[in-house]
Amino acid sequence: MNYFVDERGYYGDFGGAYIPEMLYPNVEELRQKYQAIIDDEQFHQEFKALLKDYVGRPSPLYLAKRLSDKYGANIFLKREDLNHTGAHKINNTIGQILLAEKLGKKRIIAETGAGQHGVATATVCALRGLECVVYMGEVDIKRQAPNVARMKMLGAKVVAATSGSKTLKDATNEAMRDWISNPVDTHYIIGSVVGPHPYPDMVAQFQSIISFETKNQLLEQTGKSLPDYVLACVGGGSNAMGMFYHFIDDETVKLIAVEAAGKGIDSGFSAATTTLGKEGVLHGSRSILMQTADGQVVEPHSVSAGLDYPGIGPQHAHLFKTGRGLYASITDEEALQAGLLLTQYEGIIPAIESAHALAYLEKMQFKAGDNVVVCLSGRGDKDMETYMKYFNL
Numbered sequence: 001m002n003y004f005v006d007e008r009g010y011y012g013d014f015g016g017a018y019i020p021e022m023l024y025p026n027v028e029e030l031r032q033k034y035q036a037i038i039d040d041e042q043f044h045q046e047f048k049a050l051l052k053d054y055v056g057r058p059s060p061l062y063l064a065k066r067l068s069d070k071y072g073a074n075i076f077l078k079r080e081d082l083n084h085t086g087a088h089k090i091n092n093t094i095g096q097i098l099l100a101e102k103l104g105k106k107r108i109i110a111e112t113g114a115g116q117h118g119v120a121t122a123t124v125c126a127l128r129g130l131e132c133v134v135y136m137g138e139v140d141i142k143r144q145a146p147n148v149a150r151m152k153m154l155g156a157k158v159v160a161a162t163s164g165s166k167t168l169k170d171a172t173n174e175a176m177r178d179w180i181s182n183p184v185d186t187h188y189i190i191g192s193v194v195g196p197h198p199y200p201d202m203v204a205q206f207q208s209i210i211s212f213e214t215k216n217q218l219l220e221q222t223g224k225s226l227p228d229y230v231l232a233c234v235g236g237g238s239n240a241m242g243m244f245y246h247f248i249d250d251e252t253v254k255l256i257a258v259e260a261a262g263k264g265i266d267s268g269f270s271a272a273t274t275t276l277g278k279e280g281v282l283h284g285s286r287s288i289l290m291q292t293a294d295g296q297v298v299e300p301h302s303v304s305a306g307l308d309y310p311g312i313g314p315q316h317a318h319l320f321k322t323g324r325g326l327y328a329s330i331t332d333e334e335a336l337q338a339g340l341l342l343t344q345y346e347g348i349i350p351a352i353e354s355a356h357a358l359a360y361l362e363k364m365q366f367k368a369g370d371n372v373v374v375c376l377s378g379r380g381d382k383d384m385e386t387y388m389k390y391f392n393l
């Protein structure tokens with residue numbers, strides 16, 4: 001079984017590039033050039049140096065002792081929360097900004113929902129001195145004032161998307177329109193393993209540093225490079241794909257992806273895509289998405305902005321359909337409790353996204369000595385207001 005992208009840009013039944021004709025030249029340029037650029041030795045050295053000296057990699061693999069005692073297995077945390085800007089997203093934006101430079105692009109555009117990807121993009125644009133325009137729904141701009149301020153301070157222009165529900169999908173439409181109008185000088189940095197081919201593969205390769213490091217760190221710490229389980233939360237699926245990547249072909253490693261069940265699977269307020277979704281096309285690729293009987297995309301809900309997405313990347317859809325990955329979901333409440341638990345057991349306040357993956361530990365049965373790696377995708381600073389409200393702090 002092949003779990004990686006094929007010549008046509010597909011993962012089994014999923015993937016491809018479903019784009020308006022006007023966008024074809026941009027996506028085609030990227031498709032033809034991305035792999036040669038990534039494989040170039042000079043690119044590789046620059047990427048590695050920035051990940052080390054700017055992002056702070058390798059991120060530690062930490063054996064959480066008190067959590068391990070509680071669950072009766074060795075629970076390791078892959079500490080993406082310790083990266084510069086506080087999450088895994090910077091791995092991808094560093095890769096893409098270097099790629100944009102190699103393509104000769106002078107201007108960067110991005111879409112953002114809660115602002116995390118917008119901040120990671122504005123950060124690398126400041127780092128390399130490139131013009132940056134971030135599209136963001138008008139509603140999200142009001143909800144996410146601190147991240148809007150960060151982007152502005154970093155020198156980015158934040159443009160409000162004022163159509164539709166004025167949220168992420170409308171911001172994505174605006175970014176696409178911009179790219180169509182500026183095909184020569186502009187690169188569009190997508191923030192997860194979604195979008196038309198080659199984005200899902202390109203972003204997965206940049207994030208694969210997570211499992212690459214984990215393998216070496218496990219070997220050093222346990223004498224075995226393969227764990228029994230790896231877990232990660234899934235919005236679009238980039239931290240999960242980074243965590244899975246170098247374990248996918250080792251079928252003894254169980255891959256567990258955790259989606260947001262919101263207020264509950266049947267509540268109408270959820271983002272549990274594999275449970276509720278059907279096959280269809282979203283944001284340029286064929287995947288699984290939440291839709292009504294007549295194919296309208298359903299508005300998702302999750303307490304964590306990063307998981308509030310109605311689809312998943314095409315490679316995840318393939319891992320789900322083939323049974324290679326287990327796709328589970330966790331409610332808002334379960335995630336918040338898991339966030340509190342990690343804080344009080346280990347002194348680490350996780351992003352609520354990451355807390356979804358931690359919460360799934362409660363539902364698992366381990367054998368003594370099992371090695372389990374949880375991707376701690378981000379830190380909880382940005383979520384303090386939500387934690388404060390929920391726990392009356």
Ligand SMILES: *Cc1c(COP(=O)(O)O)cnc(C)c1O
Binds near residue numbers: 239240307
């Ligand atoms: C954006 C985000 C996610 C979700 O995105 P993926 O592409 O699914 O990884 C998860 N955790 C954190 C901390 C995020 O900022």
